[in-house]
Structures are given as structure tokens and as C-alpha cells.
Amino acid sequence: MPVENVHSPFVIPAEALLEHWQGHRRLSRRVIEAFPEDRLFSFSVGSMRPFGAMALELISMAEPMVRGIVTGNWDQSISRDARPKQEILRLWDESTEKINGLWPQIPAERFQETMTAFGKYPGRVYDLLLYVIDNEIHHRGQGYVYLRALGIEPPPFYER
Amino acid sequence: MPVENVHSPFVIPAEALLEHWQGHRRLSRRVIEAFPEDRLFSFSVGSMRPFGAMALELISMAEPMVRGIVTGNWDQSISRDARPKQEILRLWDESTEKINGLWPQIPAERFQETMTAFGKYPGRVYDLLLYVIDNEIHHRGQGYVYLRALGIEPPPFYER
Numbered sequence: 001m002p003v004e005n006v007h008s009p010f011v012i013p014a015e016a017l018l019e020h021w022q023g024h025r026r027l028s029r030r031v032i033e034a035f036p037e038d039r040l041f042s043f044s045v046g047s048m049r050p051f052g053a054m055a056l057e058l059i060s061m062a063e064p065m066v067r068g069i070v071t072g073n074w075d076q077s078i079s080r081d082a083r084p085k086q087e088i089l090r091l092w093d094e095s096t097e098k099i100n101g102l103w104p105q106i107p108a109e110r111f112q113e114t115m116t117a118f119g120k121y122p123g124r125v126y127d128l129l130l131y132v133i134d135n136e137i138h139h140r141g142q143g144y145v146y147l148r149a150l151g152i153e154p155p156p157f158y159e160r
Numbered sequence: 161m162p163v164e165n166v167h168s169p170f171v172i173p174a175e176a177l178l179e180h181w182q183g184h185r186r187l188s189r190r191v192i193e194a195f196p197e198d199r200l201f202s203f204s205v206g207s208m209r210p211f212g213a214m215a216l217e218l219i220s221m222a223e224p225m226v227r228g229i230v231t232g233n234w235d236q237s238i239s240r241d242a243r244p245k246q247e248i249l250r251l252w253d254e255s256t257e258k259i260n261g262l263w264p265q266i267p268a269e270r271f272q273e274t275m276t277a278f279g280k281y282p283g284r285v286y287d288l289l290l291y292v293i294d295n296e297i298h299h300r301g302q303g304y305v306y307l308r309a310l311g312i313e314p315p316p317f318y319e320r
Contacts, residue, residue, distance in 0.1 A: 009268035010170030011177060012286050020290060045205055046308030108169035126172050130180060131318075134297050138317060141301025148206030157298055158291075 014111065017126075018103045021133050022096065023160030028058065028136055029092055030155040031143045032085065041082035043146060051146050054139040055088050056080050063095040065117060065132045066102045069110065069125055074118045174271065177286075178263045181293050182256065183320030188218065188296055189252055190315040191303045192245065201242035203306060211306050214299040215248050216240050223255040225277060225292045226262045229270065229285055234278045 032040070032055050040052035060078045068074040078091075106125075116122045123131070144154045192200070192215050200212035220238045228234040238251075266285075276282045283291070304314040 008173040008175035009271070010172060011174045011268070011271035012170060012172040012290075013168040014171045015168035016284075016286070017171060020287070024294070045305050046311075048305065048308050108171070111169070111171035124176075126176070127180070130172075134184070135317070137294050137297040138301040138304075141298040142305050144298075145205050145208065145302050145305040148208050151206075157295070 014103070014106065014108070017129065018100070021129075022100070024133060024136055024140075025062075025092070025096055025099075027155060027157070027160055028055075028140050029089065031140050031147070032088055032092065034147055034152055034154060035085065035143075036150070036152075037085050039146075039150060040085055040088070043150060045146060045149055048142065051139075051143040052082060052085075052088060053080060054143065055092070058136050058139060059088075059091050059095055061132050061135065063098045063102070065128060066099050066106070068117055069115060069128070070102050070105045076118055174263070174266065174268070177289065178260070181289075182260070184293060184296055184300075185222075185252070185256055185259075187315060187317070187320055188215075188300050189249065191300050191307070192248055192252065194307055194312055194314060195245065195303075196310070196312075197245050199306075199310060200245055200248070203310060205306060205309055208302065211299075211303040212242060212245075212248060213240060214303065215252070218296050218299060219248075219251050219255055221292050221295065223258045223262070225288060226259050226266070228277055229275060229288070230262050230265045236278055 032051070035043075035051055039050075040055075041050045044050045056078060057080075060076050060080075064074065064076045111126045111129075112124060114122060114124055115128065117128050121128065121131075144157075147154045192211070195203075195211055199210075200215075201210045204210045216238060217240075220236050220240075224234065224236045271286045271289075272284060274282060274284055275288065277288050281288065281291075304317075307314045
């Protein structure tokens with residue numbers, strides 16, 4: 001650990017971080033659900049990606065990140081092709097279950113270790129996990145704008 | 161603490177959480193800077209608020225949350241009126257300094273305690289802090305869409 005952290009108290013329990021993330025994942029799932037089937041891979045604002053493509057990115061990072069941290073297997077292969085909303089939701093739910101199974105297998109000390117995620121992104125394990133959560137919040141916020149632009153009220157941000 | 165957390169290891173040091181947040185705050189500052197002066201309080205997508213109003217919301221939550229946690233003073237008064245970008249950035253930088261001064265004054269055990277933020281929002285202190293960080297990421301993601309819709313490239317998400 002860097003010197004400046006030696007005397008800094010640890011403040012977030014591993015299980016609370018998982019519950020925090022799964023709360024966000026429940027909200028993100030509702031945002032995916034809120035998109036009309038025919039807009040998920042066709043609508044965007046300002047030449048950005050459609051929300052379906054963002055959702056596939058999130059799926060390609062979430063369970064693979066936790067799996068990599070536990071097993072060292074950083075395989076991330078998932079097709080980014082458009083697909084029906086139900087298929088996105090099925091992949092989402094599969095990831096949720098896998099994450100719940102993998103998380104308790106992260107050894108306590110590993111959270112403070114440095115790993116290179118996906119062979120490319122070095123970082124302390126808790127930072128790698130926060131990055132995946134933050135990236136989800138970031139793109140979901142963009143999904144909120146798409147929904148509003150479509151005249152659809154997004155689910156409340158504070159409901160998890 | 162809830163029973164299920166008793167044996168869960170603590171995984172994020174207080175100082176690392178502050179550094180994580182200040183990294184996000186540096187990025188959010190760059191997003192504010194990227195807006196043209198005449199669009200900060202006039203442009204939005206889908207009848208949403210302009211980004212300047214969101215920035216004032218973030219300012220009204222950030223330092224006041226940490227101050228409330230440290231002192232129990234939950235005053236949050238800040239005018240939401242439109243103002244020049246330089247004034248927003250000045251308020252932002254003031255908050256940054258105040259947060260850095262207040263954070264080390266949060267007693268270690270307080271992070272696990274339950275408080276009622278702003279007299280309205282009960283929660284465990286680490287969850288209240290994560291909420292403020294997440295809300296910033298959420299609205300900043302919306303700011304990214306506004307910038308793209310204006311034909312402006314936002315700063316890279318991964319640069320903090």
C-alpha cells in the first residue's frame with residue numbers, strides 16, 4: 001500500500017460493495033427494460049452508440065472483471081451485435097448470478113493487490129471494481145437522456 | 161452492522177475513497193469547462209435540465225454532505241440561478257478544498273454509522289458518500305451527451 005494509506009481506516013465492507021453494485025445493476029436492468037425494442041440498437045443522440053451497444057459493453061466488463069480477479073482468466077469475448085431486448089436481459093441476469101457466486105471467492109487481501117485487468121488495465125483491485133461500477137453509472141446516465149429524448153420517463157435514480 | 165457484514169472484510173481505505181472521488185471531481189470540472197459559456201444554462205436534451213443546473217446540484221450536495229457528516233450542520237443553501245461558467249468553476253474549486261479539509265476529520269467509526277443526511281435521507285455514512293459520488297457520475301454522463309449533441313468531444317472518461 002502507498003505510505004499515505006497505511007493509517008487510513010478501511011471503510012467499506014466487501015459485501016456492502018457487492019450489494020451497492022447489485023443495486024445499481026437492478027436499476028440498469030430497469031433502464032434496459034424501459035427502451036422500446038426497436039430503439040435499443042437504433043436510437044442515439046449526437047452520433048453516440050445506441051444504449052443496447054452500451055449494455056453489451058457493460059455485460060462484457062462486469063462478470064469478466066470479477067472472474068478475472070478471482071481466477072486470472074480474463075476472457076471477455078462477447079459479440080457486440082444487435083440482439084433482442086430479452087436476450088440482453090437474459091445475459092444481464094446470468095451475469096448477476098455469476099457475480100454473486102464469484103464475489104465471495106475474492107480473497108480479502110486481493111482487494112488491495114494490483115492486477116492487470118484484461119491484460120491491459122493495471123490497477124488496485126478495488127479501483128478496478130469501482131471503475132466497472134462507475135462506467136455502468138456513466139453509460140446508464142446517458143441512457144436516461146436517450147429515454148427522455150424518446151419521451152419516456154426513466155426509472156428513479158435513487159431506487160435500487 | 162447487519163449480521164451479514166460482520167465477517168465481510170473492509171476493502172476500501174478512507175483516503176482511497178477520497179482520492180477516487182477527487183479524481184471524478186477533476187473530470188467533472190473538465191466537463192463543466194468544455195461547455196460553451198452560452199450553453200451551460202440554456203442547452204439540454206429531452207426537456208431535461210441544462211448542465212449548469214446539474215453542476216449547481218452537485219455543488220449543493222458534495223461539500224455539504226461531508227460537512228454534515230463531520231459537524232451535523234446540514235445547511236445546503238445555494239442559489240440555483242444561472243451564473244457565469246467561471247463562477248461555477250470557482251464554487252467547484254472551493255468545494256474541492258473544503259472537502260479535502262473536512263474528509264480527514266470524519267472519525268473512522270462514523271463511516272459505518274447511520275445518519276440522516278439533510279434531515280431527509282437516512283443511510284449508512286459510506287452509502288451516503290457513495291450516493292453523492294454516483295449522482296455526480298450519473299449527471300456528468302448526461303453532460304457528455306449534451307456535449308456530443310453540441311458537436312463537442314467530451315474529455316476521456318478514464319482520465320482523472
